[in-house]
Amino acid sequence: MFTTDHAFSGFSVDDIDAARQFYGETLGLTVRDNPMGFLDIGLASGAHILAYSKTNHEPASFTILNFPVADIEAAVDDLNARGVTTKIYSDDEFPTDHRGILRGEGQGPDIAWFRDPAGNVLAVMQDDALSG
CATH class of the missing domain: 3.30.720.120 (Signal recognition particle alu RNA binding heterodimer, srp9/1)
Structure with a gap:
């Protein structure tokens, strides 16, 4: 079944x-x-x-994994300190700040994307329910 x-x-x-x-x-x-x-x-x-x-791997053109976080600023700083780049899109694609954070401003959560070594896209996103 x-x-x-x-x-x-x-x-x-x-x-x-x-x-x-x-x-x-x-x-x-x-x-x-x-x-x-x-x-x-x-x-x-x-x-x-x-x-x-996968020998003929092509990076996913969408976000494959999201990490909700209580503090996106701290999460992005931590990722950057680990050597992870969070500014992966141009401002023409997504209007992000200098660290790669897109501000939801009531249209959704603040979010920042990054890539794994294979080019797949992952994200951290602000989840206010986690902050306390």
């Missing part, structure tokens, strides 16, 4: 070792190798994401 109890998402990368280092060491997520040579990326929520190597 079809069930959704153990559903998970996945995405491709072009270098599994670079992905292991980025998601595990740079972002601090739990990363395990699975028996098929893929990465099992664990999130604090208990969810898991599968990252797999």
